[in-house]
Amino acid sequence: MAATLQTWAKGAVLEVQEYVRLLGQVARAVVTPPIYYRDIIEQFDSIGVGSLTVVLLAGLFTGMVLALNSGMTLDQFGARSMVGRLVSASMVKELGPVLTGLMVSGRVGSGIAAEIGSMLVTDQIAALRALGTDPIRKLVVPRVLAGLLMVPLLTVLATGVGMVGGWLVTVLQFHVASSVYWSSVTQGLYMQDVWMGGIKPFFLGFTIVTIGCHVGLRTTGGTQGVGNATKLAVVASSVAVIAVDFMVTKVLIVLIY
């Protein structure tokens, strides 16, 4: 039992050590040449544009269901005009960033782990190094930059579409005037909420892609290993999204509220 615990603890410490080492390598590679601009643009397209549909759909339906549930409750108090307030506060502060993060984890985190893992087990990463290319610069940095910058953009879009979804339900189901809904949306928002909703996605995007890359680069065991790496990347990055969301929220509450 003690031996098992010791092995597990050693493995966990090693993973953390390797993850931190990867972050250090990325930090160095971002500020020193060579920088592979074409790969960066490709990753912006793949991670940003490629995730648009799934993120927008998730945002739309979340806004709709939020309006539906809060509308039903508020209706009991004759306060259906306040639905916009609840939708905007929830979407901007919490649901927009977290849902976008979870959607991107499922789509992008797994994809990165599978792609890099496959390259590793088929010696393509070794071939890259043999050809004089640093895999961190070529594969990891473009994905990290894309995750860091595209997840916040996707979050803004998901939040916006979520509010539109809330508006549709509020107007069509609860027969509240559009102007009342949108006025309620703005009344429910404080600058601190916008800051919180705007800052969090940077951390979430960074966490998702770095975990995907780390897991991909640690893949062992052929095609079965790639499958395991993909699963692990989704699970780890999804849990990390929730955990990082909590920690960043805690810090931001202290700093900006």
Added chain:
Amino acid sequence: MSSRQAQPRPALLDEALSFGGPIIVFDSVDLAFDEKVILRNVSFTLQTGHTKVFLGASGAGKSTILRLTLGLLKPDAGRIFVNGEQIDRMREDALMQVRADLGMVFQEGALFDSLTVRENVGYKLYEELGWPIDKADARVAEVLGFIGLGEFIDRMPSELSGGQRRRVAIARAMAAKPRILLYDEPTTGLDPITALTVDEEIIKLRDLEGVSSVLVTHQLRDAFFVAEHAASRETHDVSFEKAPKEKTDQAEFIMLKDGGILFEGSATELRDAAKDDAYIRSFLS
């Protein structure tokens, strides 16, 4: 893009590493992964323009020697010199410079499956050396012509047969005109006729382009064919014939066993050694 060109060597070093000079040197190299010893006190020298053939059972450490030569792995002890540079403690950035003069053909080819044959072969030229597109395209066409796969230039790796993938991998390794080529079981899993075409490419590169080669294989037929044949060009055609003794002596065999060197010598000496050593005999039979 960077400018990781193979730097011109200083005149004295260039002279020292001319034909017959020590282009790769392993000096008492040890390597172990945890408790498992991979290489134990391995020393050898590859001379410029010569071929070193590594034989041995699976897991004997053959491929590890290639990875150490490229700096993909670091030895636990001992020294490794490539092209006059000591690489065993070199940082990754500096190693990139050394790798500029090395090409490696991986097992199964390790072609980038999202790139076409053209992009694979020209990868180093387009991405790392920053050659102008026209010049890089011309070189890609030239090397694909050299290996006889010019018409496959726009295919994806998944559309190629196993033998074609290995030959494209050879083309990719030679595109930037390295002085040293490392082959990791280039004919494993290929039928004898396709394997022969790969062997011929290795001989052509050695005899017509002056490339120093390290060949790791457990295909004895291919190892002896590469060691005992020579290529010559007559106008446009390349012909292969039995090499004279002084040429076959330039191909040296090393047999690894349990991480150490069991035998080192020419093809003839290897056959002679088989008479006295049961392990070598079982390997050659």
